[in-house]
Amino acid sequence: MSGTAAALAADVRAGRRTARSVVEEHLAAIGAGDGEIHAFNLVTTDEALAQADAVDAKVARGEDPGPLAGVPVALKDNLCTRGVPTTCSSRILEGWRPPYDATVVQRLAAAGGIMVGKTNLDEFAMGSSTENSAFGPTRNPHDTSRVPGGSSGGSAAAVAAGFAPLALGSDTGGSIRQPAALCGVVGLKPTYGRVSRYGLVAFASSLDQIGPFAATVADAALLYDVIAGHDALDSTSIPEALAPTAPGVATGVDGLRVGIISEMLDGSLAPDPDVARQLRAAAAALTAAGAEVDEVSVPAAIYGLSAYYLIAPAEASSNLARFDGVRYGLRVDAPTTGEMQRRSRTAGFGPEVKRRIMLGTYALSAGYYDAYYGKAQRVRTLIMRDFDAAYERFDLLLSPTSPTTAFAVGAKSDDPLTMYLNDVYTIPSNLAGHPAISVPFGTGDDGLPVGVQLLGPNLSEATMLRAAAVLEEAAK
Amino acid sequence: MLVMADRITRDEVAHVARLALLDLAEDELDRYTEQLAAVLDHAGDVEALDLADVPPMAHPMPLRNVFRADELTPALDRDEVLSQAPAAEDGRFRVPAILGEEP
């Protein structure tokens, strides 16, 4: 496809191209290719063209059309879009048209970005392969027999396939970074509270965070700068204003201290050998660019997976109670409300969602709260302490994003626990609230993309993006 | 996969499904019991930790006292909202007969 988001926006802003031509080109690519990939649940052709024309009209009037002028953006289908169906890839929300826009959707529009469609996901963002969609799986554009990762598989695949230069996803335990790695694109999970969650259909409220996908690090920074910032509609939103990250992306890593998490290189959580090889190569590239790289232990990280699979389902079991057939979404009729609610939920949720609702309900139920949910919240404190100790010595940490490259469709879908292990490197950042980014770095033995992950303390996105840009350059 | 029946029993899974308003067929009950047991078994490493001195973390950010002013904001359009409801009547959401009372 034609150019980066930054280049497209520059052309549209300067009047060298119309937003309409940019959007039409991408819609044509979607039309030609998405039948095979199934990145989108819905392509919003009419809305996209109308938005593009509005941008072109602004340019014609000499008004500032915004930093993303005319740039197509794919939105994960768990972001509320007023009047446009928002399904979470679930039968229970099929056809629901929210009466309001998510804060990020408003910010995108204000920046001149063009929504081209709603992308597929694991139902309610629960999964690591986008196979748990009620509307069928998304395929990896690098090899359509493979999964794109998940849960934001549709957004990652849309960028990888050139359907849109930018996409938004949400990351609760790795749902941006892991599919970014498997699809060979950049994916950033910002600091918890940096991007408003208002209008993101909640999975696990204390872990969810919206973030950008892009083909380049600079484009990811551009989109991040548009969506980040305080929002009074989200109590957990971080109040302080921060300088934009995009201008400093290319300033290098000279003198930066980077720690490779030893448990995730050759310790108890070691990845596949080809992934470990790329990780070492990435460390060498950072060293070559002037960073000081050393190994560091984050011992509590090994408990991340266990804690996550208690906390996330617990919060989800409560967040998903509202899908009861009363106010919106699927209703299966019955003589009484209680029976109607039960039938609607039974028919509307897929097996993975039911599994997690039950797991979470159990973890919160009388007699088990302290042993499970309560304990898992203490583990978060342990993990945060270990990270804090590491950040006394290092500016950033380095790890794989995923233990493997993209796996075959169906390979892990029968065994939930094996599937959950995909998120072992990404989960600790969500538990600590810290930002992390996955950047493509070479390929595995199967020729498929490998991603490496940079982790940092709260609000270290700018530093992280600089280091990611160095890895991007080195991987070329 | 091993059946780790001591982690969670079939009856407990049935109870949890009732709490969550989900109907499970007999074979689903078996399958979920096995799968939940496996996940809980994996969580056994956390269960074994002595964390009495470690405070729980409920929020990643140490924010507190986040308030909004007591000021009106625009209401949603009722017709738009009710157009999305499975059933509506007289400006209200219509539901089948309600058995049982509010707890």
Next chain:
Amino acid sequence: MTATMPTDGVGITALDSAAGLPDGWEMVIGLEVHAELATKTKLFSGARNEFGGEPNRHIDPTTLGLPGSLPVLNEKAVEHAIRVGLALNCAIQPSVFSRKNYFYPDMPKDFQISQYDLPIDGEGWLDLPNGKRVGIERAHLEEDTGKSTHVGGSGRISGAEYSLVDYNRAGVPLLEIVGRPDLRSAEDAATYVSELREILVAIGASDGKLEEGSMRVDANVSVRRTGDPFGLRCEIKNVNSLRSMRRAIDYEAARQIDLIESGGRVRQETRHWDEASGRTLSGRSKEQAEDYRYFPEPDLLPVVPDPEWIERIRATLPLLPAQRRARLAGAAGVPATEASVVIAVERHLDDLAVGAIEAGADPLRTLTHVEHNLAVEGADKLTARAFAALVTMEVGGQLTATQTKAVLAELIDGGGDGDPRAIASAKGYEAMDSGSLEGAIDTVIAANVDQWERFVADPAVRGKLSGFFIGQVMKATKGKADGKAVTAYLQQRAGG
């Protein structure tokens, strides 16, 4: 056991023991009061907090619990909660919101956001007008639910064909005030609710309307033989007035005692007051198992009021009923539990009474007027200056009690700040000098010799006969005589 006087007013008569309980039995009552807080908007969003109106007009994504919506806490609601806490002598403490999970169509998210183990207001107390202290266990913030209308059948929930749900009330801020089981009679319970309502209204935290449901009471009632440990309690819901609450509590206590005395056992349960039959009825079984799975609400942050904020709020508190009773009692030199003091404060006439006393009016005479002669419209407009001048004229013998009442009524009709002397003279109320009063009495005695001889001979009948003589003198003087002066002269003439 003291007999109970039926009263429809509240808080006027405070009695020591329960009405109609068999000897040796005691009832134990703890009240949970839900008060809707007087904010413009809801607890967690900017939708309007208003009673009534067209259904589903005060809604926004958060009120409806739409997917993706988030709560943001209304500062004013927190301020009201702190204000109530201060008024109830509670510890104001760091608090955390939790989710209480259960399915119900009135509740848009199928969980209620409520403070659970860490409420904003901790331990406190409330002193009743009769001097009894009732412990407050806690008071916490939570959101209200929507409302269902049941269609078909009898219009009640049971037998209805279907229901219609309105979410205008959903998300309205509630403060649940949990009292300790320190109450021992339905009368005291009513006094407690009435006193609490006075406080809530006085500090502007709630409009306290039981009838509109902006104040709702659940009563936990148990019985025991005096000295025994607490019995199992039943929670009585659906009491919409103080009268029905008193009836419900008395009924419930009697029901439990009957049950125990006939060999049965009380089952801990929720019961509903049925106004029509005058009985409490066992609630039908719930559709779902009860396990609320509380956990801290991840979308909200802890509330940790800083001491300066608390002090700023404290500084804005008006005098509360107990303080006002103490102030008036101090000014009048009577106990604060005195009925006239309690009534003066209840009627918001204590400022007037204190002002009049401070302006030199006789305290007891002032309280008597407030208690008996000021339960009229416009009494609150009466100025302390005019009231004091009038009381002083009366005590000084310039006006009789009857004349004083007449002047008082006219003062009030005239807006409360007239000159009582001018009114009295316009009415032709001139004080009788003692010479002409004695002359008038002598004339009456001369005309009623039989009665006078009995009056002189038998001190036991003097009380009754002095009434007769006063009546005759009043008739003769067209009401100008002062009854007390007449009695004094009769006594003096009869020889003490």
